[in-house]
Amino acid sequence: MKYILKFLMLLTFFSCKAQIIVPLAADSDAAYTNGTYNKDVDNDFSKYIGTWKYQNGTTALTISLVKKTFEYFPYKNYYQDLLVGEYKYVHNGTEIINTLSLLANNSLRGDDHSISGNLIWPKNLYPICSDCEENERRIKLSISDPERTYLSNSIVLRYKNDNGTQKIIVKIYKSDNSIMQPEGYPNEMRVPYGEYILTKQP
Template structure:
């Protein structure tokens, strides 16, 4: 069995994201991995895989960007991973999303706070010809 990203929904999020507020900076890098095989379900899936770096006042608090290209990790041992495509009416609801706009749900793990169950919902928009990516962090 194969779950293929036929509409390239995951591709909109590939690349480097950066958020800054005062002296805090978060840099996230996403890659699209195709044909990831899962032994437990005997299937292939296309996945969005990411890593991040967090700095405050120039001091590195967390940096796992180098892990992104390290193939020795199992896919779910990575800090950002997912491929669930969400539609407008699904949780979390996106009131200002277009009916055909897709969002992507990815799991987010903080290696120093593994007790936190969290995820991110990624949204891609085009505003006056400018592509923008938005992120909503969910804590369970």
């Protein structure tokens, strides 16, 4: 049994080594294709890891993010790094939604989280960032509302260091690929679409 375990570990090691590494920021035809590892080689995700909070009186949005590495996508047989997260939204002191506890659920795949993705987003793609530096890179992820799964929503993150205070500027919006919503159902997430500035929490 010990030898079988060693063999399987070696096989896994060499399988990992055999992957074709494609940087997430690269504009490559090989991205997300069979046998590739779509990797955050430039560590674009690192500055977003942690808990962030927007506060306006008794209304607050909290987002917690972690990086998942070497996540397997079996449908197309590739691996990828992901930035995933969960969130809590409180409106006028009333908790509207809270998925934060799911971040500790190790049984969830990366893309099963309420926030997930890995697209490196330049300044000239929607939402256009007119005050971004020319080569500044943002991150585009999907964000879902567990009570309104028929909606397809996006969240774009922009990191800012404001005189030592770490912030992310977040834009949440409805994606074009939302499926037709059931008649009489809400057409927006419970977190209002729009822009929020969140500050890094200790």
